[in-house]
Amino acid sequence: MNKSGAGELQQRLGRARRVAVLTGAGVSAESGVPTFRGADGLWRKYRAEDLATPEAFRRDPKLVWEWYDWRRQLIARCQPNPAHQAIAFLERRSQDFLLITQNVDGLHRLAGSIRMVELHGNIWRVRCLEEGKTTENLDVPLQAIPPRCECGGLLRPDVVWFGEALPPEALQEAFDAAESCDVLLVVGTSAVVQPAASLPMVARRRGAYVVEVNLEPTPLTSLANESHHGKAAEILPRLLAFDSAFRNPHSAFEGPGGPCSP
Ligand code: OAD
Numbered sequence: 001m002n003k004s005g006a007g008e009l010q011q012r013l014g015r016a017r018r019v020a021v022l023t024g025a026g027v028s029a030e031s032g033v034p035t036f037r038g039a040d041g042l043w044r045k046y047r048a049e050d051l052a053t054p055e056a057f058r059r060d061p062k063l064v065w066e067w068y069d070w071r072r073q074l075i076a077r078c079q080p081n082p083a084h085q086a087i088a089f090l091e092r093r094s095q096d097f098l099l100i101t102q103n104v105d106g107l108h109r110l111a112g113s114i115r116m117v118e119l120h121g122n123i124w125r126v127r128c129l130e131e132g133k134t135t136e137n138l139d140v141p142l143q144a145i146p147p148r149c150e151c152g153g154l155l156r157p158d159v160v161w162f163g164e165a166l167p168p169e170a171l172q173e174a175f176d177a178a179e180s181c182d183v184l185l186v187v188g189t190s191a192v193v194q195p196a197a198s199l200p201m202v203a204r205r206r207g208a209y210v211v212e213v214n215l216e217p218t219p220l221t222s223l224a225n226e227s228h229h230g231k232a233a234e235i236l237p238r239l240l241a242f243d244s245a246f247r248n249p250h251s252a253f254e255g256p257g258g259p260c261s262p
Helices: 006-015 025-031 054-059 061-076 082-093 107-111 168-180 196-205 232-239 242-247
Strands: 018-023 096-101 116-118 121-128 134-136 155-159 183-187 209-214 226-229
Touching: 006 183, 006 209, 018 082, 018 168, 018 196, 025 082, 025 107, 025 232, 054 061, 061 121, 061 155, 082 096, 082 107, 082 183, 082 232, 082 242, 096 168, 116 168, 168 196, 183 196, 183 232, 196 209, 209 232, 232 242
Parallel strands: 018 096, 018 183, 096 116, 183 209, 209 226
Antiparallel strands: 121 134, 121 155
């Protein structure tokens, strides 16, 4: 179901002072990264309580790390898809922009996104339980499971697990953006995990134009100004005039930041 065509969104983006995008696992689905819910979702095959909670890690760090090592190997084979690229393109065309992602896979950054908060952390970072220090770790596969810090302390993935607080600065930035943006795109999220699920409601209440792109209807669908159902990698480039703009940078919507150089 499409509540509206691309024309209204193009106009809104052209006038927007501040643009925000919220993404979830669905934006990476066509890159080959599994989502969490739905028919082939990770939470159908694995129990979050065993793999994605601080208690699970205390109980069995080896098991948790084996699962993360498997996911890292899988993600390492994936490339950003046209949905990630269209979002990076939108950032370059926007005066004031923030990408808020729940994904930990790092594919947005690979696609060229810069102004971004990763609400649930990043699977390519590790954190020392002794020193609290975070570092990048790109080893695929990991050299030792569980990996250890130079100080001897146990390392954990620098991601947010169930029952843990989100990074406060990232969360603040995300809510600030939701409160002040003129347009919010919500792409590939089931919109059921808090606090990220509240962001579209906040934006809508503050008068933002909210556009959803998802394979199927979600709790957000009835609230959004536009809902586009289908694959993000097909819909987003079309909605954002990503391809045509690259052929002719002056032909797509002209944001306040001016046309984008490909
Ligand atoms: P989910 O797996 O809950 O939802 C993925 C959404 O993407 C669903 O609504 C699908 O319909 C949609 N989708 C799937 N393929 C798509 C495609 N090709 N194009 C567009 N949409 C598509 O993932 P999230 O909403 O990101 O948290 O889940 C939120 C959080 O719950 C995750 O960050 C993770 C998870 O448990 C933690 O691990 C803490």
